[in-house]
Amino acid sequence: MKLQDILNGNIFSSQWLKKQYKLIALIFGLVMIYVYSGYRAEQQHKYLGDLQDELQDAEYELLTLQSELTDMTRQSSVAEELERRGSRLQTNKVPAVRIQP
Numbered sequence: 001m002k003l004q005d006i007l008n009g010n011i012f013s014s015q016w017l018k019k020q021y022k023l024i025a026l027i028f029g030l031v032m033i034y035v036y037s038g039y040r041a042e043q044q045h046k047y048l049g050d051l052q053d054e055l056q057d058a059e060y061e062l063l064t065l066q067s068e069l070t071d072m073t074r075q076s077s078v079a080e081e082l083e084r085r086g087s088r089l090q091t092n093k094v095p096a097v098r099i100q101p
Contacts, residue, residue, distance in 0.1 A: 004031050082089050
């Protein structure tokens, strides 16, 4: 094979290329699989990053809701809410006594 054969396109009609077409097709197929797998890995990496961001947002929301729930169930908050709603319930002024069996 000469450089002139490559440049003028005679390489495509050569016997060597005709004999090696299966190898060339195999190499082409492997290159396509390699490119696809790289592209797919990049997509999965991006998707994983999006899921991690979503998980972090959910964790922050959980912390916020837990804090709000703690505030709402505090004895002073419950007493204020009962008073606001006009309930007749009152806080016990006498400490609890433990009954011994």
